[in-house]
Amino acid sequence: MKRIGVLTSGGDSPGMNAAVRAVVRKGIYHGLEVAGVYQGYQGLIEGKIKDLEAGDVGDIIQRGGTKLYSARCPEFKTDAGQEKAIEQMKKHGLEGLVVIGGDGSYQGAMALTRKGFPCVGVPGTIDNDIPGTDYTIGFDTALNTVIEAIDKIRDTATSHERTFIIEVMGRDAGDLALWAGLAGGAETILIPEESYDLDEIVDRLKKGKARGKRHSIIIVAEGVMSGNELATLIEEKAGIETRVSVLGHIQRGGSPTARDRVLGSLFGARAVEVLLEGEGGKAIGMRNHLVVDYDMTKAFTEEHDADMTLYTLSKELSI
Structure with a gap:
C-alpha cells in the first residue's frame, strides 16, 4: 500500500483533528502518501480529495x-453512490481509507470494504455509543462542557x-447524561437504557x-424526551414549576x-497500522485502557451498553 485517504x-x-493529524503524520512516517477527503462521503463522491x-x-x-469538514450524504447509501466514490478513489490512486465518525460512517466504510476497497473506522462521536470501544473521540470534551454548564446552572x-431540567445530547445512548449527572451531583438522571417512574421523580x-433542600437538578438525555416535555409532565403531576436548559450544539464544540x-x-x-497490515473492515477502539482493533460490523450489529453501576450509584448518592 502506497497511498491512503x-x-x-x-x-x-x-x-x-487530532485523529486526522495522526493519520497523516503516521502515514508519512511509514512512507505513505496521504490525501484528505473533504466534506465526508459527499466529498468522496465529488472527488474533493487533496494531498496532505x-x-x-x-x-x-x-x-x-474537523479540518476536513463533514456532511450528510444520502446518495452514498445507494449502490450507485458507492460506485461513484470508488471511481473517484481509483482516479486519485487511493488504496485504503480511514473513516472517522460514528456507526453510520462505519456502515459506509463497511460497504466500501465489501466492494474490495479496504477501510478502517475510527470512533468519533460525543455520544460514546459505539459498541466495541469503551470510549469514543469527543465524549470526554463534551462531558466536561456539560459539567461546566451544570455547575453554572446550579449557582442560579x-x-x-x-x-432545573437540563437536556443533553447522546442520541439513543445515555452515557453523556449518566456521566455528567453523576459528576455534577444531579438529583435525578433519565437515560434511554433505563425506564423512568414519574412518581419516583416527584417523590424525590x-x-x-x-x-430543607432548596434546589434540584434533573438531567434528561435527548433519547428519553425533551426537557420541555419532562417539565410539562412534572408540572401536571405535582404542580412543581421547573426551568429548562437545552444545551444543544455547544456540547460538540x-x-x-x-x-x-x-x-x-x-x-x-x-x-x-491496520491498513499497512493489509486489513480492511476493522474498527479501532479502546478496551480496558488498551488500543484494540476489531470487526467493524460489531459497531452496528451489537447494542451499546451503558454502565448501570454509575446509574445505581447516582441514585444512592442523591438521597
Whole structure:
C-alpha cells in the first residue's frame, strides 16, 4: 500500500483533528502518501480529495470540529453512490481509507470494504455509543462542557431556589447524561437504557424539599424526551414549576481535552497500522485502557451498553 485517504463523517466531535493529524503524520512516517477527503462521503463522491503534507495538519490538534469538514450524504447509501466514490478513489490512486465518525460512517466504510476497497473506522462521536470501544473521540470534551454548564446552572438554581431540567445530547445512548449527572451531583438522571417512574421523580423532589433542600437538578438525555416535555409532565403531576436548559450544539464544540487529543492520536495511528497490515473492515477502539482493533460490523450489529453501576450509584448518592 502506497497511498491512503482520510475523511471525517457524521456529527463533528472534539478530537477529530487530532485523529486526522495522526493519520497523516503516521502515514508519512511509514512512507505513505496521504490525501484528505473533504466534506465526508459527499466529498468522496465529488472527488474533493487533496494531498496532505505534515505541515498541512500542523496547529490543528488543539482545535475542535474537523479540518476536513463533514456532511450528510444520502446518495452514498445507494449502490450507485458507492460506485461513484470508488471511481473517484481509483482516479486519485487511493488504496485504503480511514473513516472517522460514528456507526453510520462505519456502515459506509463497511460497504466500501465489501466492494474490495479496504477501510478502517475510527470512533468519533460525543455520544460514546459505539459498541466495541469503551470510549469514543469527543465524549470526554463534551462531558466536561456539560459539567461546566451544570455547575453554572446550579449557582442560579440555588439563588432562586428552583428545580432545573437540563437536556443533553447522546442520541439513543445515555452515557453523556449518566456521566455528567453523576459528576455534577444531579438529583435525578433519565437515560434511554433505563425506564423512568414519574412518581419516583416527584417523590424525590418532595423529599428533598422536606429535608430543607432548596434546589434540584434533573438531567434528561435527548433519547428519553425533551426537557420541555419532562417539565410539562412534572408540572401536571405535582404542580412543581421547573426551568429548562437545552444545551444543544455547544456540547460538540470547543478545544478537545487532553484525553481526546491522546485518544485521537492513538486511534488515528493504529488505523494506519491496520491498513499497512493489509486489513480492511476493522474498527479501532479502546478496551480496558488498551488500543484494540476489531470487526467493524460489531459497531452496528451489537447494542451499546451503558454502565448501570454509575446509574445505581447516582441514585444512592442523591438521597
